[in-house]
Amino acid sequence: MSECERIELRGVTVFRRALDESAQAGLVDRIREIARAAPMFHPETRWGKRMSVKMTSAGKFGWVSDRRGYRYERRHPSGADWPPIPAAVLEIWERFGAVATPALRAPECCLVNYYGEGARMGLHQDRDEADFTQPVVSVSLGDAGLFRVGNIERGGKTESLWLESGDVVVLGGAARLVHHGVDRIRFGSSGLLKDGGRINLTLRVVT
Ligand code: SIN
């Protein structure tokens, strides 16, 4: 894989177009296989509000949310094991995670988020994991998404950037716990997914 443009946004590293079109299409095929084994679902918050994104996971753990709250689970809500993280996704973790952390462990969860028309994700921290020395590596596929980055504390100044298909984001080091979210997507801006929408993969070490 060739070098790509690298942008720093409040400590978060964005690798622009890190994945070429054939790598992106290959990932979409792998994600369809994951969704066949572990169907996407709309999680609910603790307060019973349906999240606008649909989710599923691969790996030893999957991230779920329902009236019992947010947590990692060893099984899909159906009771089935989560499918394994595809090799092509593990390669992305190795290549980009190493930028943030020399002592990189193996990822234990690949969360798959699907943003259809109108979906968004509010500002939050990724803090359900035990080892914050390990980064979060995220991959954007399909339609562009307006990614907002804030601070470790709640509130304060934020900055935004449109993430496009093939971009890889690393939340690591001092920026591991920054607040981040997706305000909106530009539905139909990419031809990668035949029905439109945006997929985001986030890779994490959980334990
Ligand atoms: C997330 O924080 O889980 C998703 C971020 C994104 O969709 O880019």
Ligand code: MN
């Ligand atoms: Mn997150």
